[in-house]
Amino acid sequence: MALVKIKVCGITNVEDAMAAIDMGADLLGFNFYRESPRYLDAADALDIINKIPTFVDTAGVFVNPSMEELREIVELGFLNWVQLHGDEDPDFCDSLRYMNCRTIKAIRVKSQEDIKRAKDYYTDAVLFDAYHPNYYGGTGETFDWRLIDDLNRRVFLAGGLDPDNAEDAVSVGVYGIDVCSGIESSPGKKDLNEMKRFFDNIRHLVN
Secondary structure, X not given: OOOOEEEEOOOOOHHHHHHXXXXXXXXXXXXXXXXXXXXXXXXXXHHHHOOOOOOOEEEEEEOOOOHHHHHHHHOOOOOOEEEEOOOOOHHHHHOOOOOOOEEEEEEEEOXXXXXXXXXXXXXXXXXXXXXXXXXXXXXXXXXXXXXXXXXXXXXXXXXXXXXXXXXHHHHXXXXXXXXXXXXXXXXXXXXXXXXXXXXXXXXXXXX
């Protein structure tokens, strides 16, 4: 369908989920990090996922989870992707290979060295987000996208994406783009007009 995958993250309700799908989202992200304003427990996420079409992938976002926490949610069987958005090391990520879902390792980027560090992770994809000393994503801040080089793997671009820079994000040439706070009216609630503008601004590029 699209030359780039579009992931809408921080989904907390059915209305936003269905609107994102109708507009063309390929993946929906559900946040299982308790400190996040977009946090959902597994039961609430499953309630939403049971109401959406099965052709849309679902990703669970975790920050420094224990293996027990991951296993408990993944074994419920409603996630296609596990996104590790904390300080998880390569060994921890590698130990997830047996799980019945794909993995994304998020890396917060300050410099070229962080981009290079992605090569240490043998996950199904990596996600580059803006670095913030106090928060694990969802800050609305960007980084210098010119730092991304050809890693010859699936790369998601995140961090400060919004309707006004969506076209530039697609032009980076990554596997997927990940939007969250840039199309929200408040944390966890999407602004449907802004989400429509986001998709309208890239529709001519991805179809």
